[in-house]
Amino acid sequence: MAFINFARREIAFKIVYYGPALCGKTTNLEQIHMAIDPTTRGELTMLSTQQDRTLFFDFLPLKSDVIKGFISKFQLYTVPGQNIYNETRKLVLRNVDGIVFVGDSQFDKMEENLESFSNLETNLQMQNDTLADLPYLLQFNKRDLPSVAPAHYMDFLLNNKDVRMPVVEAVATEGVGVFETLNIMSKMVMAHFMKQNNLSSNDVPDEVCVSSER
C-alpha cells in the first residue's frame, strides 16, 4: 500500500527482495548502500545471526525526486531465506508495493528457487494479494559462477506465466545488475501506483508499465 503525505509532499513505496536462502538478497542491499549517492539513502539496518544469515529483515530507506514535486521514498526490505522464518516473511510482505525475486542461478539451486517462488505466492495469498496484481521482477543472480543454469531455462521455470515479467541477470557481489534491478523495480512500482489510482502516467516509459505478453 503506497502512502502519500500531501503535507510533507512525500510518497512512500515498499519493495521486498524475496528468494531462497543465500541467493544474494542482502548483498543487493549492501551494494546499493555502498554505491548509491549518499544523499539519497539512509542507514542500512541488518538483523543477522552470527553466521550473517538474515534473522528478521534488512532495511534500507532510499529517496528520489523522480516524481515531480514530491519526494519519493522507497523502503527496501529483504526477507529471511531460511524456511524456519516463514512467519517473519509474512510480516515483511505486509503492505508490499513491489517484489524483486532473487533467484540463485546455480543448477543445484533450481528446486530451492521454485520452492521459494511458490512460498511467495502462498504467503501473498494469505494476505489476499497475488502476483498477478503486484509489480514484480526476477533477478537471476550469481551469473559469474561456473555451474549456472541458462537464463532461458530459469525463465522457463520461474517466468512461465500468462504475463512475462522483466528479468535482470546479475552478479550482486560485484554490483552487476543491482542498480538495473532497483531502477526497473522502482519504475514498475510507480507505474502501478499511477495506473491503480487513475493518475497521470503518460510520462512513464512503456517498458515498465506493462510486461510483454508471451
Place this chain on the structure above:
Amino acid sequence: MIFAMTHELSHQLDTVLQGVLDRSEAKAIYLSDKGGNIIAQRSESHYANEENMSALAAGSFFATQELARLIGEGGFHCVFHQGGNSSVYMQSLENEMLMLVVFNKESNPGLVRLYSTEAGSTLERLLKDEDQSNQGMPALGMEFTIDATAQPFRHKS
C-alpha cells in the same frame, strides 16, 4: 490501495501527538502504519534514523502479535522496552496503526502509557473519519508526473 494524508489530517494528528509529548515529557513520538511508514511525528530530540526505527518497531511489534496468538490472546495492545537511559513504548491502534513513544528518565512508563492511551482513541477516531471521507486520489484532483528521462537512482559520482 493507498493511504493519502491531507494537510488537515496531518495537522490534527500532529496536535494530538504534541499533546502526548508535552504532557508525558517524552522525547519523540511516531505514528506509523503496519508497514513501518511514518504517518506523523513530533519530537524534542532528533534521531538520525527515524525511518529505520519505525520499520524495526513495526516489525517487532507485529511479530509479538503472533506470540499473543500462541498464548490464546487476540493480540497485545502495547509493548514496553526498558533501557538504561532511553526506553520505548509501543501501542497498537485500529487499522493496524502503531504509536511509538521514545522517552528517557525524565519521564516514566506510567505517564507515557496514560497519555498514550488517551491519545490513542482520538487518533483512531481521526483516522477512521479520514478513511470514511477519503474517496480516493482522483477526488483530490492530483496529477503526478514522472520524470521519464531520469533513473530514480544513480551511482555516487
